[in-house]
Amino acid sequence: MPEITDEMLLQLTAAERGQLTARLQALAAADYHPPTRVVRARRWFPRILAACCALLVPWIITLAARLPRHYVAGHWQVVWIGFDVALFGALAWAAWSLWRRQTIAIAATIVAATLLLCDAWFDVTTSAPGSDLAVSLATACLVEIPLAACLVFVSYRVRSVTVSLSRGRVPTYRR
Incomplete structure (x- = not known):
C-alpha cells in the first residue's frame, strides 16, 4: 500500500477530506468492540436510574405529608x-x-x-x-x-x- 502524505491530503477539497474522515471513522467504529463490562453497564445503568426515580416518588409524597410548614434551619x-x-x-x-x-x-x-x-x-x-x-x-x-x-x-x-x-x-x- 502506498504511503499517504500530507501533500496528497492537501490536494483534496474540504468536502473530500470530510468524506475520507467519515469513512475512516466508520471503519474504526466497525472494528470497535467494547469490553463486556461496558456493554453490561450500558444495559444496567439506565435501569438503576429508573429504579431511583421509582423510589423517589414515594419519598416525595412522604415529605409532602410530613415536613413542617415552618422550620428554623441551623x-x-x-x-x-x-x-x-x-x-x-x-x-x-x-x-x-x-x-x-x-x-x-x-x-x-x-x-x-x-x-x-x-x-x-x-x-x-x-x-x-x-x-x-x-x-x-x-x-x-x-x-x-x-x-x-x-x-x-x-x-x-x-x-x-x-x-x-x-x-x-x-x-x-x-x-
Whole structure:
C-alpha cells in the first residue's frame, strides 16, 4: 500500500477530506468492540436510574405529608455560602472550558445552568414576603433563568459543532 502524505491530503477539497474522515471513522467504529463490562453497564445503568426515580416518588409524597410548614434551619449561612461557592465554581468551569474551546464545556454549561435554576428556585421559595421576595423574583427572572437558558443553548451548540466535526462535516450556523 502506498504511503499517504500530507501533500496528497492537501490536494483534496474540504468536502473530500470530510468524506475520507467519515469513512475512516466508520471503519474504526466497525472494528470497535467494547469490553463486556461496558456493554453490561450500558444495559444496567439506565435501569438503576429508573429504579431511583421509582423510589423517589414515594419519598416525595412522604415529605409532602410530613415536613413542617415552618422550620428554623441551623447553619443557614454555610448552606447559602457553600451553594454560591459551588455556583461560582461551575460558572468559572464553564467560562474556562468555553474560552479554551474544550468539549467538556458541554457538561460545564449544563452544570452551571442547573445550579442557576436551583439557586433561583430556592431564593424565591425561601424568601420572606415583601422586598426580599421582590428582589429574589427580579433576580430569578432577569438574571438567573435567562443566563441558564443561554448556557443550555451554548451547550447544545457546542455539542452540535463537536458532532459535526467528529463526522468530518463543517458545522452550520443559522442566522
